[in-house]
Amino acid sequence: MTTWETTRYPNLFRYISSGTIFARFKNRGKQVRRSLETRNLELAKRKLVELERNERAVEDDRRRGKMMFGEALDEYLQTRKRDATLKPRTKSYDEQQVVALLKTWTGLRDQDTHEAKRL
Numbered sequence: 001m002t003t004w005e006t007t008r009y010p011n012l013f014r015y016i017s018s019g020t021i022f023a024r025f026k027n028r029g030k031q032v033r034r035s036l037e038t039r040n041l042e043l044a045k046r047k048l049v050e051l052e053r054n055e056r057a058v059e060d061d062r063r064r065g066k067m068m069f070g071e072a073l074d075e076y077l078q079t080r081k082r083d084a085t086l087k088p089r090t091k092s093y094d095e096q097q098v099v100a101l102l103k104t105w106t107g108l109r110d111q112d113t114h115e116a117k118r119l
Contacts, residue, residue: 009045011052012036023048027055070109073098 004013004022011025021044024033032055036047080086080094102108 007041007044009041009048012041012044012048023051025052027052028059067113068109069111069113072113073109 003016005016006012007014007021011023013022013024014020015022019039021036021038021041022033023036023044024031025048026032034051036044036051038044038047077094077098081091083091
């Protein structure tokens with residue numbers, strides 16, 4: 001038994017067990033799959049258009065070198081968490097340092113990486 005069923009619209013798939021509709025499309029060769037958090041097919045169609053637009057805009061900004069510090073920080077932390085060569089205490093220390101950095105440097109998360117500098 002399959003857990004996914006196609007809909008009458010391209011790039012929209014329904015997860016059978018929950019009935020939730022997911023979007024699946026490619027953005028610059030990378031497959032993107034996100035829950036649209038709805039069971040309504042017409043609403044999902046509108047959310048798909050918005051999601052595709054947002055994903056492409058974020059990717060275009062990254063290609064131009066625009067990345068918010070918070071995005072870069074989240075990416076760094078995820079990479080560290082997945083690194084099997086690091087001990088759990090090292091991963092915990094990394095998280096503590098990030099919390100301390102964000103606590104002492106207000107607004108850092110929302111700054112462009114090229115503009116983040118100490119005042």
